Amino acid sequence: MATTAAGNSAWYKAKVKAVTSGDCVVVVSVAANAKSGVLPEKSITLSSLIAPRLARRGGVDEAFAWESREFLRKLCIGREITFRIDYTVPSINREFGTVFLGDKNVAMLVVSQGWAKVREQGQQKGEVSPFLAELLRLEEQAKQEGLGRWSKVPGAAEASIRNLPPSALGDASNFDAMGLLAKSKGVPMEALVEQVRDGSTLRIYLLPEFQFVQVFVAGIQSPQMGRRAAPETVVEPEVTVDSTNGDAPAEPRAPLTSAQRLAVSASAAETSADPFGPDAKFFTEMRVLNRDVRIVLEGVDKFSNLIGSVYYPDGESAKDWPLELVENGFAKYVEWSAHMMEEDAKRKLKSAELEAKKSRLRIWTNYVPPVSNSKAIHDQN
Template identity: 35%
Template structure:
């Protein structure tokens, strides 16, 4: 495939490119083939045509609305061209600041896309005096007149606009639901801007989605650009299904964590498998199959793929893993202890008791069940030097005020939560061990947007649970 950036104003030669993105019914971003990294790209516009404009959010935070049929026009081109190989020839260029804007004819196989867009009423012909005898323009005008007569597209005399929501008023209502959507932007390999399709149709909720269970390097970090391109080339402007699994914040600052699939393919699994991402402790418990992600990560480490190219597992860890697999002696009853997810259970509850700095007793408002829950992935204050299962008996009977900040942490929770209604999302269930009972670990949200775990961390009343990078027995 030739480089689309080589096209020139005077060249009648057909160029080949891949359609990366459709901006509107008359404007696209095209790219070449990758050679040792993400390929070059550029914008091209359909020659002699203008389509209705699509609304967007401006850098200052203000928004513009769609012109009538603007969305239909964009969607017509998006569903037809994104990800496809096309041919194009440049007709002319117009200076727009420092970058000339390029206009041309596009072909999908033998189909003239400019002709098709006009024939379907998705754009109109730009009439200029200097083009009154141009054969291409005259042909397009004939096609436009036929579309008008048939009342196709923008000529149907029916005003159509979509409703786009940029702020999320009640983010918790999206949790545990699956939506069809369109990926509009890829920030990095595991962070995307998506448009959720709401009912009734032509209502769209814009959200930023972080893929649950994984994290890709950001752009500027090693393999960040490659990871972004991996996701972008497969998902940008594609129809996808999005499962919202967790949220925090609200309005314009709402953050969402979830899974994204195309058919039965989960993009997170492919990013892990190819060494573009690592498992993320905070959210892997939300995923459908945490153990599969851990297994894929181990395989990528073994193959030293991309971000794992310099990975070395210590000999002791290797020997221990082999002993576990063979169930030798102390490992005879060994079972994989990856924390399981909580079946995405979510419920409204009333807080009855604060046990300590990370545990509450709540009453499920739907069935009146009373249960003890733990705030996920945080550790409450403890005595210096106290860790793991050590000194269990002393820890059980030590007064709260003997442990620096433990009493303060409990009081922080008591004053804010006792008797209050909260949203509880079960993130994972920590299995029972010889020393500890099974623990239901949750995200607890107060007043729709106050994450209690985050509040404790921000006040210095808890620490984040951390694990060794090579430890697979984790959330």
């Protein structure tokens, strides 16, 4: 059952952190009183719209799904918006709302270009955009003009479906990482960041092939995010019967008690994140998640993960995001991957780490310089 919010006229300001499909954005607070660090976020689906669905890993896109997502991503990512929740659907844990970019209604922009269709009425009364009439008018206009998903060009729908190669994550045999290194080492490659695993690890699409790979940033390492430990499989042995005499074993093992089950459950609990792990991840997400970036490949590991430098656009210039992480105390310099880099890049990272240590920024909050064993010259005999 839907819960309508039509009577609630509250509008909020936020910044778009991610665009997950052609009709859904993830936003974070930009309130003046918002605390620093990881900010509250909310997923908003545009009211009364249905965009084509992107493929999950190993699946197939609906026609025009990628173009639909790309239109909304390029329109909104990283920008401040104003939004209001129109209704919620608790059964699917989703909130539907109206989003404005400046004075432009985002849903109207999407529909006018043909990248989503309009749903006149949801399953429950109240599941409707307050701008439904105008959305329907714009949809009809887009259909007449053959825009977006309403294209009248023969074969356009089939051509819009991406041919996704197998993901390199979890199966190194799906990707010739060494071949890519031999061909592209030191050459900037276009990519799109789809996920941020932690502050210094990205999961990206290499474009235009849409090869999905994991990238470790060369020369640095951020605090880890923790992970869920693999659940321990507990086998309760059955009480077997000796076939020779029909007797049970002398000391059969009883089923686990409630206390034992609780202990097993506790052993499989999540491992906690390192200090500043979530902050480093959020710092990275706000700069590169769902952004176009350039990867300069430095090396690969045995699991076909790429190791490289990453740059993202900032106006007319390209920002060195790994250097920003170190400068802000969200990452440390690591030699195991830095040795692949040029000397000037290594020097910048080392210098940035030294300054962060001096200022005791974030991961260096409790940093204590090592005690020197050397003596002043005048004290030496």
